[in-house]
Amino acid sequence: MATDSIRSWECYYTEVDGKRVFSTDIAMLKHLVSDPTPDRRSVLEFLHLGTVLGERTLFEEISRAPLDSCLTATDIRPLSRFTYEPQEFDYVSELTTRLRRAVHLRSHFPGKKGILLSGGKDSRVFLSQLPDIEQTYTIGRENSREVRVARRIANQYDAAHSVLEPSDRYLSTSDEKLRYSQSIKEALHIHHAGYDDLLDVDVMYHGLLFDTLFKGYFLEWDGVEVLGSKLPSTTLVSDPNPVDSLLSTLGFFPGPSERLTQFVGATFPELDLDIDSPREFLKSSLQEELNRCWDRTDSVHNAMDLLVIRNQPVMPFRTQLADNYHEPFVAIDTRLLDWHLKTPPEHRNSETFRKALLRIDGDILHHRPPSQPHDSNKINQLERFFRRKLPFVEEFEPAWPNRKQIYDEYGLAEKLFPDNREIHTLPVRLQLRVHNTRWWLDR
Secondary structure: OOOOOOOOOOOOEEEHHHHHHHEOHHHHHHOOOOOOOOOOHHHHHHHHOOEEOOOOOOOOOOOEEEEEEEOOOOOOOEOOOOOOOOOOOOOHHHHHHHHHHHHHHHHOOOEEEEEOOOOOOHOOOOOOOOEEEEEEEEOOOOOOHHHHHHHHHHHHOOOOOEEEEOOOOOOOOHHHHHHOOOOOOOOOHOHHHHHHOOOOOOOOOOOOHHHHHOOOOOOOEEEEEOOOOOEEEEEEEEOOOHHHHHHHHOOOHHHHHHHHHHHHHHHOOOOOOOOOOOHHHHHHHHHHHHHOHHHOOOOOHHHHHHHHHHOOOHHHHHHHHHOOEEEOHHHHOOOHHHHHOOOOOOOOOHHHHHHHHHOOOOOOOOOOOOOOOOOOHHHHHHHHHHHHHHOOOOOOOOOOOOOHHHHHHHHHHHHHHHOOHHHHOOOHHHHHHHHHHHHHOOO
């Protein structure tokens, strides 16, 4: 058994009566294991980072097939499909051609076509190339900038637009949604799961992983320190510290994580979850993962991207879609993955991607993304910085609804933790992680 080269769909395996059993659904295997043992390290990684790293799961008896490998009845054999080999070529032209081709190769799915549409850049590619997309969906308040821009984009390409208003649906903690987290990622990332009854399409397009594979979202970009904040540039840091950099972009909350260790003992009394320093614990785990990247990479920047690809936190988003709709996952087209592996990291950036979009459709950015009102990425960064620092100036709205506002409005803390009010003081995301973990261990 082999997954695709970036393991966008997990394969879990365990030993039952001396034989190896595997499944894409960890819950199926959990039922086959007699009294599964919680993996302490995995539980700590999930609570403090939101992702179980490597090939582990929340249970000692169940593992995952490694990235780019082959699982057999007796062993695991590494494959070499996903290996960085930077080359010199026309990066914009090739990305343009390969994106267009990847979309058209996935245009044949039968039935009514829809797309999860934000006000950003990624999902516009599909609307510009697939005129038979009939329906678009945006999660957000009716009067938010994100929704207003998304509506204009839908109108530009003659597609219907529906707004999915934030409610307790958005933070749904249903059994089905939690099951799609597979115990190793946050169910929070399945933004649309609570709205399935409103998504009236057979095919659902999305732009998952465009940020990671084409725009270098997790790379460390150089910048200038101004008023205690870093104003990013379009130049990579020459000698980055990958672990510290990724801790600041992944799901780690330094202060609240320290407090979390005080509360989880009562929630998971069977586990010793007390650690001296969550930061040092996570740094050790991430460093171990980084060390495993070097045989496939040629630079520290590519190693950073590979570490995130090996441990991509948002995959439950894709898994839930693929189980409920025809789900054309464009980003894992083999030629696009080849572009990622052969393009030097300094050219995997927002500017390269923007130029490729404009070659695909010169009017694709006619309606500017809410947080990127200018063509120049530098000017966008400057405006974002000054909006954040200057008094009486409104900041750019976040793309996603306000989790805390929804969490408080619908009293979810009281519903999830009626007997442990101390946990209510933690950030919403950490409370949901505690609930996710408890659900998996109790079930």
